[in-house]
Amino acid sequence: MNTKVNLAGVQLKNPVMTCSGTFGSGMEYGEMVDLNRLGAVVTKGIANVPWPGNPTPRVTEVYGGMLNAIGLQGPGVDVFIERDIPFLKQYDTKIIVNVCGKTKEDYLDVVERLGETDVDMLEINISCPNVKAGALAFGQDPKVAEDITAAIKKVAKQPVIMKLSPNVTDISEMAKAVEAGGADVVSLINTITGMKIDINRRTFALANKTGGMSGPAVKPVAVRMVYQAAQAVKIPVIGMGGIMTADDAMEFILAGATAVAVGTANFVNPCTTAEIVDGIEAYMKKYGVEDINELIGAVR
Amino acid sequence: MNTKVNLAGVQLKNPVMTCSGTFGSGMEYGEMVDLNRLGAVVTKGIANVPWPGNPTPRVTEVYGGMLNAIGLQGPGVDVFIERDIPFLKQYDTKIIVNVCGKTKEDYLDVVERLGETDVDMLEINISCPNVKAGALAFGQDPKVAEDITAAIKKVAKQPVIMKLSPNVTDISEMAKAVEAGGADVVSLINTITGMKIDINRRTFALANKTGGMSGPAVKPVAVRMVYQAAQAVKIPVIGMGGIMTADDAMEFILAGATAVAVGTANFVNPCTTAEIVDGIEAYMKKYGVEDINELIGAVR
Amino acid sequence: MAQKKVRAAIVSQEKLAEGIFSMWLDAPEMAAASRPGQFIAVYTNDPSKLLPRPISICEADKEKGRLRIVYRIAGAGTLEFSGYQAGDTLDIMGPLGNGFPLKDKKAFLIGGGIGIPPMLELAKNLECEKTAVLGYRDAETFLADEIGKYAEVVIASEDGSVGTKGNVIDAIRAGSLKADVIYACGPTPMLKALKAYAAENGIECWISLEEKMACGIGACLGCVCHSKDVDEHSNVKNKRVCKDGPVFLADEVELLSSEEQRERIAGGCMCGTVKVKED
Amino acid sequence: MAQKKVRAAIVSQEKLAEGIFSMWLDAPEMAAASRPGQFIAVYTNDPSKLLPRPISICEADKEKGRLRIVYRIAGAGTLEFSGYQAGDTLDIMGPLGNGFPLKDKKAFLIGGGIGIPPMLELAKNLECEKTAVLGYRDAETFLADEIGKYAEVVIASEDGSVGTKGNVIDAIRAGSLKADVIYACGPTPMLKALKAYAAENGIECWISLEEKMACGIGACLGCVCHSKDVDEHSNVKNKRVCKDGPVFLADEVELLSSEEQRERIAGGCMCGTVKVKED
Numbered sequence A, B: 001m002n003t004k005v006n007l008a009g010v011q012l013k014n015p016v017m018t019c020s021g022t023f024g025s026g027m028e029y030g031e032m033v034d035l036n037r038l039g040a041v042v043t044k045g046i047a048n049v050p051w052p053g054n055p056t057p058r059v060t061e062v063y064g065g066m067l068n069a070i071g072l073q074g075p076g077v078d079v080f081i082e083r084d085i086p087f088l089k090q091y092d093t094k095i096i097v098n099v100c101g102k103t104k105e106d107y108l109d110v111v112e113r114l115g116e117t118d119v120d121m122l123e124i125n126i127s128c129p130n131v132k133a134g135a136l137a138f139g140q141d142p143k144v145a146e147d148i149t150a151a152i153k154k155v156a157k158q159p160v161i162m163k164l165s166p167n168v169t170d171i172s173e174m175a176k177a178v179e180a181g182g183a184d185v186v187s188l189i190n191t192i193t194g195m196k197i198d199i200n201r202r203t204f205a206l207a208n209k210t211g212g213m214s215g216p217a218v219k220p221v222a223v224r225m226v227y228q229a230a231q232a233v234k235i236p237v238i239g240m241g242g243i244m245t246a247d248d249a250m251e252f253i254l255a256g257a258t259a260v261a262v263g264t265a266n267f268v269n270p271c272t273t274a275e276i277v278d279g280i281e282a283y284m285k286k287y288g289v290e291d292i293n294e295l296i297g298a299v300r
Numbered sequence C, D: 001m002a003q004k005k006v007r008a009a010i011v012s013q014e015k016l017a018e019g020i021f022s023m024w025l026d027a028p029e030m031a032a033a034s035r036p037g038q039f040i041a042v043y044t045n046d047p048s049k050l051l052p053r054p055i056s057i058c059e060a061d062k063e064k065g066r067l068r069i070v071y072r073i074a075g076a077g078t079l080e081f082s083g084y085q086a087g088d089t090l091d092i093m094g095p096l097g098n099g100f101p102l103k104d105k106k107a108f109l110i111g112g113g114i115g116i117p118p119m120l121e122l123a124k125n126l127e128c129e130k131t132a133v134l135g136y137r138d139a140e141t142f143l144a145d146e147i148g149k150y151a152e153v154v155i156a157s158e159d160g161s162v163g164t165k166g167n168v169i170d171a172i173r174a175g176s177l178k179a180d181v182i183y184a185c186g187p188t189p190m191l192k193a194l195k196a197y198a199a200e201n202g203i204e205c206w207i208s209l210e211e212k213m214a215c216g217i218g219a220c221l222g223c224v225c226h227s228k229d230v231d232e233h234s235n236v237k238n239k240r241v242c243k244d245g246p247v248f249l250a251d252e253v254e255l256l257s258s259e260e261q262r263e264r265i266a267g268g269c270m271c272g273t274v275k276v277k278e279d
Ligand SMILES: Cc1cc2nc3c(=O)[nH]c(=O)nc-3n(C[C@H](O)[C@H](O)[C@H](O)COP(=O)(O)OP(=O)(O)OC[C@H]3O[C@@H](n4cnc5c(N)ncnc54)[C@H](O)[C@@H]3O)c2cc1C
Pocket: B060, B061, C039, C051, C052, C053, C054, C055, C056, C057, C069, C070, C071, C072, C073, C074, C075, C076, C077, C078, C079, C114, C117, C118, C209, C210, C211, C212, C213, C246
């Protein structure tokens, strides 16, 4: 049985990855999950300098999901290169580094620094609803998204995944824009902007007022967008948003995702990623599928 | 204790309404809920002629919600005026008629016909993800939304509520557009476009492939958009999306909604609307609030 | 107000066959109001699953105030139901739908697979001469003995392990059985075949349909089937399975796949004012 | 691999006071590994509620392999927990966090309200001379007797119905109590007051903090508190309550409101590279 998938020349042993920001750099979950079992570990968004993130409360639970407004706290790319990459290098899994910034220059700075390292791919987060350049995120305007993609591609040494925001009118247009900019892969969805109000204290549940929604509640929107993006572009699509089980992962693969990423589910069950690897194999066995690649986008 | 709220000159005895399409014209639920207790009944979208709607399956369950692609099946405005309005007129509640169409002329046709009746308000559905004019719904382009609002306002005899789609990049812009077009009230959210794939049959769960997502899973997105819309415009806002309990209703009111509407919850508990009327009063009593209007938009 | 949502206690639960369970529920008002062929909406106790599962009434014990349902594990909701025991409680709403009209004619009661349960209550309530033709997968002929108390029972099984090998029509043909009215519930291919058989033979034929539901009471228009003529309520050629059905005269309805429906709508024969876009 | 998610059976559940419950859980590995001041992540059985509830370990019976938690009904999750009985099961993960360091100095164990539970296990494990100063709302002095078996107990109550009327500091002042190290858990205003008191009096002071959590193990950065100096892990002035805490040296952390945090971030003193937008 073949579970290997190919993302712009990078071969993953299976299509299961982690969602940026939900798995740290793998150190904490590595105590509970064998990182060698994962197709790739995607690390928390990293900027050129240390970022303190947002005030607390930063997280809150909602029906079937959660809101977060971490605000991309991170130690900065220097500490990350020194500490987190060597840690992950110990494992037989691909390393994908999620990159964030406030200006185009910030992004380019990080991408150039990472070019000196042997991480496998870069995932460019132009869609964080908690940090913005102007009124909208970079990932909400197709022209801006195309431009930043092209600029990053010019300096990037590794294949570039552009991570799209679901907070847009037309996801196909966004996917096409980053493809036009030269993206090697597109990943989606980032979180959907949401809000929770504490009616007893009459205040926002999050200090940041709004936060990004994730978890199983967002899955139908994510599957729809992954389907639409996969229909719109030729480059591979990484699907995520609410994946809790292997069945959920299969839904994304059938909708057109070459790989899938598991986020909030890690908080619910720290072993979810490994269980999904097993579950995908079980699905293939049940239906006598020899190669996972036959299933990618099989529902049209 | 005052629970009366005012929507563009129409006084509701309380802020609790039904969501269009989830309550028919009240006949079925009227057997289980006393319609006299509701602030308003909002009827299923009605077009100028009978509409057959979409193929089945039209509905499917998702985590914390459902998808529907009814496709605006309706008997046409003639039968509606003859049968449904007289039925609702028996009750002491406001009648709000949800209007749909494929072209501007369709909408105007229905609005004019309803002008001859004594319904209280019109809610214009420019946001149904299951019926489209071109690639996007009317409710996804601010210019188009403003134009159709202005055209409708020219012929409408009743106050006009414009119902917004959440499938947009910037809800504030959409709310401002319909306000600029002359809308008396804005309501939101309609359903979020989603998809479900049956991984065993390897097919879409809905015949229409995509469907509109509703239910508690969408509430954080709805609260966020209601808050943003209320901040953006001066006209009253009607909030909906995932309201299951009085606490949920209060969240919308505190976020800026003058009235709230209950949809999918009716399918879960047919008496939800009446229970929410009671629950809002209980909340006011608990916190010694004399007038519900003090709470509208109280969290900023 | 016949329809009502109540919290009902489970009186007993029993496994009838592989994946098939029988549950008695304490629901006096519903039991009293119920007619054969009606169904109840059964809610799960899992807050992430909101919609009710429609399940036919298999028996109504009006004296003890109890309803019986027999169901197959088809997914997560029915799996959850199968885990409950006497004393546990479930929200249910009903009785819903129209039920079978009780005619005084020689009758076929035809059930296929998990369409068999409503035939038990129907058999109990029909006073006329009656033959139950029951189609099973294999030798696990759940409910056959119980139905046999009220009607002659003829069995078909797909694997031929009991009765006629084949489907219910094969069994009818094999036994040269005759009747003046058909009451049927089961998979769509079986209903289609029966509709054709009844038309051929000029027999009155009532079929119980299935469709995905949301409200269960006629308000959402989620569960429509397709009618030959324009329906009075909908003013288009759609009828609501939950409210106008689930039982229809076979002649009145068309059993169409999603594809066939799409063509019919696009072709304008349902009044065709809207083209379906595949968005 | 000290941290682990397991399904644990409830051994017993008991109501200690209005809205306050005590639960023993069967969790041998966690009980064996636990230290005073650590907590466990308790998951609800409701699939619509995904995140675990952090609850302090109140007692660890390493022999019987059991953990005790004492919790207040604060919302829907703890309400659900309060409905369970012996034999029911819950998913739990732990032990989590660092716990109190056990010093051999004359100690104050200070608990306010639902911050009292961890003081019981701490009292059992501290060998030194110790006084527990416990702050209650009223006369429902849950756990006071049990803690009294291991430490001298001094009580303050808000309504004055038992002990000193007022808070724990009032009780310390009223009794002219003295200690060389403070271990404290309770509401932020209490911790703030103790931090100031300890600084004034030059006492070593360990406080256990609370923050909303998602992962509970240090991966998501949801639960940070604010440190005086740049933290080694975060490389900014943030520490993770779940992993680096929940116990911190009072001097190391700043107890800031959301507003104060916002100013601090905007002011650049956390390395201020990002301005928070209120979107
Ligand atoms: C009028 C009527 C009477 C029925 N009577 C019986 C009966 O007596 N015994 C029995 O075993 N089954 C019966 N069914 C089918 C039964 O409703 C489904 O098997 C059940 O809803 C599956 O739920 P699930 O959660 O296990 O499956 P899932 O596939 O997880 O369900 C997901 C969603 O799809 C709906 N759904 C799935 N399959 C069906 C279906 N076949 N029909 C309608 N909705 C479906 C569910 O209600 C739920 O909302 C009847 C259906 C109808 C319409």
